[in-house]
Amino acid sequence: xxxxxxxxxxxxxxxxxxxxxxxxxxxxxxxxxxxxxxxxxxxxxxxxxxxxxxxxxxxxxxxxxxxxxxxxxxxxxxxxxxxxxxxxxxxxxxxxxxxxxxxxxxxxxxxxxxxxxxxxxxxxxxxxxxxxxxxxxxxxxxxxxxxxxxxxxxxxxxxxxxxxxxxxxxxxxxxxxxxxxxxxxxxxxxxxxxxxxxxxxxxxxxxxxxxxxxxxxxxxxxxxxxxxxxxxxxxxxxxxxxxxxxxxxxxxxxxxxxxxxxxxxxxxxxxxxxxxxxxxxxxxxxxxxxxxxxxxxxxxxxxxxxxxxxxxxxxxxxxxxxxxxxxxxxxxxxxxxxxxxxxxxxxxxxxxxxxxxxxxxxxxxxxxxxxxxxxxxxxxxxxxxxxxxxxxxxxxxxxxxxxxxxxxxxxxxxxxxxxxxxxxxxxxxxxxxxxxxxxxxxxxxxxxxxxxxxxxxxxxxxxxxxxxxxxxxxxxxxxxxxxxxxxxxxxxxxxxxxxxxxxxxxxxxxxxxxxxxxxxxxxxxxxxxxxxxxxxxxxxxxxxxxxxxxxxxxxxxxxxxxxxxxxxxxxxxxxxxxxxxxxxxxxxxxxxxxxxxxxxxxxxxxxxxxxxxxxxxxxxxxxxxxxxxxxxxxxxxxxxxxxxxxxxxxxxxxxxxxxxxxxxxxxxxxxxxxxxxxxxxxxxxxxxxxxxxxxxxxxxxxxxxxxxxxxxxxxxxxxxxxxxxxxxxxxxxxxxxxxxxxxxxxxxxxxxxxxxxxxxxxxxxxxxxxxxxxxxxxxxxxxxxxxxxxxxxxxxxxxxxxxxxxxxxxxxxxxxxxxxxxxxxxxxxxxxxxxxxxxxxxxxxxxxx
Numbered sequence: 132x133x134x135x136x137x138x139x140x141x142x143x144x145x146x147x148x149x150x151x152x153x154x155x156x157x158x159x160x161x162x163x164x165x166x167x168x169x170x171x172x173x174x175x176x177x178x179x180x181x182x183x184x185x186x187x188x189x190x191x192x193x194x195x196x197x198x199x200x201x202x203x204x205x206x207x208x209x210x211x212x213x214x215x216x217x218x219x220x221x222x223x224x225x226x227x228x229x230x231x232x233x234x235x236x237x238x239x240x241x242x243x244x245x246x247x248x249x250x251x252x253x254x255x256x257x258x259x260x261x262x263x264x265x266x267x268x269x270x271x272x273x274x275x276x277x278x279x280x281x282x283x284x285x286x287x288x289x290x291x292x293x294x295x296x297x298x299x300x301x302x303x304x305x306x307x308x309x310x311x312x313x314x315x316x317x318x319x320x321x322x323x324x325x326x327x328x329x330x331x332x333x334x335x336x337x338x339x340x341x342x343x344x345x346x347x348x349x350x351x352x353x354x355x356x357x358x359x360x361x362x363x364x365x366x367x368x369x370x371x372x373x374x375x376x377x378x379x380x381x382x383x384x385x386x387x388x389x390x391x392x393x394x395x396x397x398x399x400x401x402x403x404x405x406x407x408x409x410x411x412x413x414x415x416x417x418x419x420x421x422x423x424x425x426x427x428x429x430x431x432x433x434x435x436x437x438x439x440x441x442x443x444x445x446x447x448x449x450x451x452x453x454x455x456x457x458x459x460x461x462x463x464x465x466x467x468x469x470x471x472x473x474x475x476x477x478x479x480x481x482x483x484x485x486x487x488x489x490x491x492x493x494x495x496x497x498x499x500x501x502x503x504x505x506x507x508x509x510x511x512x513x514x515x516x517x518x519x520x521x522x523x524x525x526x527x528x529x530x531x532x533x534x535x536x537x538x539x540x541x542x543x544x545x546x547x548x549x550x551x552x553x554x555x556x557x558x559x560x561x562x563x564x565x566x567x568x569x570x571x572x573x574x575x576x577x578x579x580x581x582x583x584x585x586x587x588x589x590x591x592x593x594x595x596x597x598x599x600x601x602x603x604x605x606x607x608x609x610x611x612x613x614x615x616x617x618x619x620x621x622x623x624x625x626x627x628x629x630x631x632x633x634x635x636x637x638x639x640x641x642x643x644x645x646x647x648x649x650x651x652x653x654x655x656x657x658x659x660x661x662x663x664x665x666x667x668x669x670x671x672x673x674x675x676x677x678x679x680x681x682x683x684x685x686x687x688x689x690x691x692x693x694x695x696x697x698x699x700x701x702x703x704x705x706x707x708x709x710x711x712x713x714x715x716x717x718x719x720x721x722x723x724x725x726x727x728x729x730x731x732x733x734x735x736x737x738x739x740x741x742x743x744x745x746x747x748x749x750x751x752x753x754x755x756x757x758x759x760x761x762x763x764x765x766x767x768x769x770x771x772x773x774x775x776x777x778x779x780x781x782x783x784x785x786x787x788x789x790x791x792x793x794x795x796x797x798x799x800x801x802x803x804x805x806x807x808x809x810x811x812x813x814x815x816x817x818x819x820x821x822x823x824x825x826x827x828x829x830x831x832x833x834x835x836x837x838x839x840x841x842x843x844x845x846x847x848x849x850x851x852x853x854x855x856x857x858x859x860x861x862x863x864x865x866x867x868x869x870x871x872x873x874x875x876x877x878x879x880x881x882x883x884x885x886x887x888x889x890x891x892x893x894x895x896x897x898x899x900x901x902x903x904x905x906x907x908x909x910x911x912x913x914x915x916x917x918x919x920x921x922x923x924x925x926x927x928x929x930x931x932x933x934x935x936x937x938x939x940x941x942x943x944x945x946x947x948x949x950x951x952x953x954x955x956x957x958x959x960x961x962x963x964x965x966x967x968x969x970x971x972x973x974x975x976x977x978x979x980x
Contacts, residue, residue: 229255232257585613592844618952677835705795718778823926
């Protein structure tokens with residue numbers, strides 16, 4: 132045992148804040164939430180925290196900055212988490228660190244404890260999940276552990292808030308200078324003289340045992356670390372040479388790798404401490420519930436069955452059953468639109484005020500997306516259950532061997548899940564999460580394939596097309612979407628890792644398997660609501676901004692003078708015919724001026740829009756009374772079948788005029804869109820997309836979705852626009868325009884293309900950030916666009932050539948991709964000598980940030 136006095140914290144000194152340190156899945160984020168009150172995402176899955184997060188913690192009158200560092204197993208520099216943690220601890224040292232230890236995995240966590248203490252940082256150890264130890268029939272003595280480590284030790288149960296008061300008292304005591312901290316660190320036997328010799332040469336800011344050991348172990352980050360801390364280049368080279376001499380001498384004298392020796396000594400010390408403070412009893416080791424469950428869920432033959440069943444249940448419950456709830460949400464959203472239409476400036480006969488046109492455009496864009504909120508609530512709740520239960524980590528374990536076959540990594544699972552393996556994810560956090568992958572080649576392959584997943588923003592289009600063309604096969608088509616995306620992503624990863632990424636180095640997969648936990652209803656619902664609220668905020672910000680841009684692009688340059696004159700002449704003819712029909716009617720004087728006529732037409736449209744959503748005679752009678760009270764003069768001419776012969780005659784003439792007006796407005800709007808900047812671009816792309824069955828309207832929707840995926844449905848909602856005064860869902864409008872077997876085949880091609888479609892603008896920017904390469908960003912856009920268009924064209928063209936309907940074509944395509952996947956996955960692997968690439972598309976081969 133080696134005792135080293137550390138610094139004594141000065142009263143009120145919080146220069147670096149307080150750092151939460153620990154291994155993945157030890158409960159750091161839960162403690163962070165409990166201490167700060169913030170709603171940071173917490174899941175029972177290793178590696179959820181991929182960057183440091185901070186929040187305020189209050190201790191009496193003191194306001195402290197609490198930093199939740201990424202989970203890491205050590206302080207080497209092999210993974211992004213390790214680099215983030217060690218950089219923070221060395222370059223911005225906290226006032227003290229709270230090392231969160233999983234009490235049920237004490238020996239494994241102590242190795243990190245030793246490294247933190249060897250850095251010379253004041254530390255409090257929080258024995259989290261101590262309730263698990265008691266349930267296992269063991270007893271743990273925190274006082275004895277505190278004596279053996281020489282630092283305060285507090286038992287906590289973060290999710291229940293137990294031990295937090297004691298933890299805060301220990302923090303206050305250290306900050307007030309009430310404790311003298313002296314850690315008892317492991318001795319390294321024959322290596323000690325070498326450690327002391329290197330420590331004497333280190334600069335003051337790095338004069339600690341950890342840094343000496345890192346130099347002796349030939350840490351590749353040692354040189355930049357020394358330079359950052361002010362050591363002159365000449366002195367640095369001398370120090371590194373001396374460390375190399377000490378390392379060579381030790382390894383020659385003891386015939387053992389120095390790094391392996393350090394690990395062995397730390398593990399031996401951890402075992403010694405654990406045996407002195409943990410009593411496992413005399414009744415033998417009980418088989419835990421987690422181990423019993425894993426014998427079934429991780430069984431070689433049963434694990435894939437459970438995994439596929441889980442995916443199917445998620446899709447069937449969230450998409451198929453959740454879609455039924457939209458029958459209740461759409462009437463509410465349509466009612467909001469009707470109220471807004473009444474509140475906005477009145478419509479003209481042919482032309483509406485800009486404020487009305489833009490307002491209804493934005494409302495239609497938002498309503499189309501908000502209609503899917505029930506689906507997202509169910510979907511997010513199911514994903515939260517998977518995360519909290521611990522099964523998400525088992526998915527990574529199950530898929531590791533499969534992913535490795537295709538050039539990916541076990542830790543690629545989390546980015547793929549965040550991207551939307553189960554749907555409802557987002558490619559942006561998925562790409563960000565790839566920082567946790569230590570394998571450079573697998574990391575870049577994962578970055579380039581995460582956008583293929585079924586992110587949250589793709590679900591509205593899927594649901595729309597399924598609701599129109601695949602009503603009787605909802606479960607089947609969603610299973611197709613869920614599996615085809617991951618299969619294509621695996622094939623693309625295999626192709627990339629054997630071509631462009633082939634020379635890059637790889638590292639082995641190491642991951643902790645967490646215990647199973649029973650998710651709480653409060654935690655699941657809170658996360659489901661939080662994630663749904665984030666979606667709603669995105670609709671209210673990004674989608675609205677994109678909708679404004681698209682509105683401008685769809686309305687400029689507008690109608691030509693000849694087209695404008697033609698529509699106005701036809702409108703005047705319709706008006707003249709109306710007045711001719713009612714000339715001898717005693718009520719004709721009520722419709723002489725344009726204002727009077729528009730009042731009647733607006734009332735007719737409003738009445739028709741509200742009556743469409745009513746199904747009972749009582750509701751219709753109530754609506755009639757409200758409208759008659761609001762406008763007793765014109766309502767008799769609007770209500771169908773009411774009044775005497777003269778009233779009915781005006782009603783018929785008014786309906787004829789209204790129908791002609793709606794047809795003119797629809798034709799005028801379609802002409803305007805056809806002439807617009809976006810419409811011309813969509814038409815220019817038709818020769819490329821014709822084989823896939825995409826017309827210019829679909830092209831325009833796909834172009835708009837590059838800014839935000841949700842905009843595809845919103846744009847389609849306007850391109851397949853509804854008549855004035857109607858409140859029909861987009862499904863009905865598109866179904867009317869694209870109905871039939873040909874439409875279903877186009878819909879299938881569109882689903883496949885949209886699944887492979889290039890990442891949205893935000894994801895493309897994140898690819899640029901994570902790879903530090905504009906070349907890889909452009910590749911992530913161009914390659915999926917070409918691949919998706921090729922697949923969509925093949926589906927549509929072959930379906931037409933062999934007269935196959937969409938379902939049979941879908942099954943044939945799925946079987947073909949599966950066969951190709953099995954052939955590639957089962958093909959004997961060649962051993963490739965790892966190395967570093969020197970030429971890749973536009974940037975560094977490893978894509979490191």
